Structures are given as structure tokens and as C-alpha cells.
Amino acid sequence: MKSAVAAVGVIAVSASLVAGCGSSSSKGASSSGGMTTVNVAYVPLGLFAPLYVAQKKGYFAANGIKVDLNKVTSGQDAIPLAASGKEDVVIGGFSAGLFSSINAGLDIKVVGSMNVADGSTTNAPSQIVVGKNSGITSVAQLKGKKIAVLAGPGGAGAFILGEILKSANLTIKDVTMVNLTSSDMPAAVASGSVDAAVASWPYTTQITSAGGTAIAVPPSGLASGGVVYGGSFAKNTKVATAFMHALQEASRDLQGDYRTNSALVADISAYTGQPVSSIKSAPYNVWEPTLAPLPQQLENMQNIWIAAGALSYSSPIESSKYVNTSFTG
Structure with a gap:
């Protein structure tokens, strides 16, 4: 605590x-x-x-x-x-x-x-992104994983993550949050030190350009x-x-x-x-x-x-x- x-x-x-x-x-x-x-x-x-x-x-x-x-x-x-x-x-x-x-x-x-958020997968300022070799293709697979969020458990990233996890009947307690700055997220995802990140543009683009994948966006209206x-x-x-x-x-x-x-x-x-x-x-x-x-x-x-x-x-x-x-x- x-x-x-x-x-x-x-x-x-x-x-x-x-x-x-x-x-x-x-x-x-x-x-x-x-x-x-x-x-x-x-x-x-x-x-x-x-x-x-x-x-x-x-x-x-x-x-x-x-x-x-x-x-x-x-x-x-x-x-x-x-x-x-x-x-x-x-x-x-x-x-x-x-x-x-x-x-x-x-x-x-x-x-x-x-x-x-408008729920769009093509116009999302924030996304959950995973690395090239993570093997993760769905929100359900985030259970037990380490996920980078800006400002840690008390920040907006944790809230966004928690709302996205609901789509797979998961909660914030089912993952381990890692407090990282936005600029540190691409390297952390690429190295595998975290399994995923709640990242914002342009860091999402940096991750996907390196072979990563966006697997989820915030729900519409968030x-x-x-x-x-x-x-x-x-x-x-x-x-x-x-x-x-x-x-x-x-x-x-x-x-x-x-x-x-x-x-x-x-x-x-x-x-x-x-x-x-x-x-x-x-x-x-x-x-x-x-x-x-x-x-x-x-x-x-x-x-x-x-x-x-x-x-x-x-x-x-x-x-x-x-x-x-x-x-x-």
C-alpha cells in the first residue's frame, strides 16, 4: 500500500x-x-x-x-x-x-x-501496444503481465488500462503496473522489460514502427x-x-x-x-x-x-x- x-x-x-x-x-x-x-x-x-x-x-x-x-x-x-x-x-x-x-x-x-475517446482504432491518441515478440494478441492475454503506465497506479494511464481490461473481464489487480515516462516506453517494450504499455502518440508509432502491435484502444466516451x-x-x-x-x-x-x-x-x-x-x-x-x-x-x-x-x-x-x-x- x-x-x-x-x-x-x-x-x-x-x-x-x-x-x-x-x-x-x-x-x-x-x-x-x-x-x-x-x-x-x-x-x-x-x-x-x-x-x-x-x-x-x-x-x-x-x-x-x-x-x-x-x-x-x-x-x-x-x-x-x-x-x-x-x-x-x-x-x-x-x-x-x-x-x-x-x-x-x-x-x-x-x-x-x-x-x-471515440473508440477508433485508426485515430486513437492512446493505445495499449505490445512488442514484436511478445506473443500477445488480445487484452485477455495481459493477465499476469507487466504493463508500463505513465505516472504509475494513481495516474490517468492506470485508469485507461483499468477500463480496457474490463473488456476481458480483468481488473487492475490482474496485471503488474510499471511506472515509466512516455519516452522510456518504446525501449522497454522492445527489450521485453515490460510486456505492454499504455502509450500515447507519437510513442505508439515508435513502437509499431519497430514491429510492435496495438491491441486495444480506450472505449468510446472515455x-x-x-x-x-x-x-x-x-x-x-x-x-x-x-x-x-x-x-x-x-x-x-x-x-x-x-x-x-x-x-x-x-x-x-x-x-x-x-x-x-x-x-x-x-x-x-x-x-x-x-x-x-x-x-x-x-x-x-x-x-x-x-x-x-x-x-x-x-x-x-x-x-x-x-x-x-x-x-x-
Whole structure:
């Protein structure tokens, strides 16, 4: 149960960070010249393109919002800041740390989803891939195998793995997860030090180019990240709703294969630093037009991370305690 202990440690650090933040003045949403400034922490990945398009196309401004964008390495890094009012919104991937923070009483609300899997085997940003000589051709054959996942048992990779394993009536307890960075996965799969990997593009392509095979993709509708509001910002109903409406407008612009739209690709490139050519050659992401939160998936996340030992509690937290669906209605 080392990972469960680690989760408790994360909360201790988060709590101390919140306490430290409390000693200085809170940024929070503020109004000036008829515009309300909203502080947004985001992970600069293409998965969160509605944020960039809404900013670039002026959808926030049209809703009376001036967005102050702040890059973070992971969404979890900014959760304590949102809870304390230092950030108003966090857009990033979800992890076991999010739920540990909620369980510890941090004041945050999950209000929206971001990219969702479409179940396509030809346009999958993430896949389970195996090596050339693994002999593995199906999910059922992963039982008892070592599988590389980014961020270990408490990361989004473990959640994706757990959902894929369900298709073969397996659980996360039927495999051994190995915590590897994405860049280390191709070599590990090729050498046989792991039997498979939950890898993302372009590492999936590196593995298959070396003779490996993709044996599974995330099920349709699966989402591993989203939009989190700080508790104080969520109470500012007018601005919080306007912010989400701007994101929804951008999400509608991104429906279908946006890679053919040079302006949208340029917007994504500007905020992620990813070259235009790379965006055009990568699998395209998919978003639900409304970006509605997905309470059932959030419960599934908890069940998988509980089974993996990444959460210290034994039953999922009820979604009514941390999910607010009113902003996307």
C-alpha cells in the first residue's frame, strides 16, 4: 500500500501549500473596466484545445471575461491553488491526487470534461501496444503481465488500462503496473522489460514502427481530464457559467477533424508550443460539444485507483459532493 501512503503525503503537502497561500492576498476573479478577470491554470497539451480556441477567437471577451492563463506541469499541481482562490479554474488531466484532495476537504468542483475517446482504432491518441515478440494478441492475454503506465497506479494511464481490461473481464489487480515516462516506453517494450504499455502518440508509432502491435484502444466516451472550479469561483454563478459557455462555443468549433482548419491548428500550436506539422500528423482529439462532466466515469476512476492502492479510502466519494453539472446545462 505504498501508493496509498503516498496519496496521504500528497494531501499533507497540498494542505501546507494551501495554508502557505493563505498568508498572501488571493488573486481570485476580479472586475475592472466592465471585464472580469478569471485566473486559469492549464496543462499546455492539445487535449485542452477548447481553452485556446475560446481565448484566441474572443469567446471569453464576448462573455465579459479577461482570462489570465498560467501554465502548470500537471492539473494536480494547481488543485490546492484553486481550493484557496489563487486560481479560479484548472484545466488538465485527472489523477488519484484530485480525489485525495477532495477527500481531505479541499473546496473544488468538477464542472466539465475535456477530450473523450471515440473508440477508433485508426485515430486513437492512446493505445495499449505490445512488442514484436511478445506473443500477445488480445487484452485477455495481459493477465499476469507487466504493463508500463505513465505516472504509475494513481495516474490517468492506470485508469485507461483499468477500463480496457474490463473488456476481458480483468481488473487492475490482474496485471503488474510499471511506472515509466512516455519516452522510456518504446525501449522497454522492445527489450521485453515490460510486456505492454499504455502509450500515447507519437510513442505508439515508435513502437509499431519497430514491429510492435496495438491491441486495444480506450472505449468510446472515455475521458481522463476536465475542468475544475475553485469553490469560491463556482459560487460566482454568472461568471462561472459565462466561462463555461465560452469553452462550449470553442468545443463546437472543434467538432470533427479540426486538423484541416489552419486557423484552429495555429491556435493550438500557439498555446502548446507544438509545431503545426506535428498537430496535423497526430491523431485528432474529440470533445463532447457541451463538455458536460461525467459523474459515472469519475466514480469508475475512483474504483480503479482504490483497487490499485492509489487512494487511501475504500468507497468512492459521492459525485454530489464534488460535481456541479449546472454550468454546462
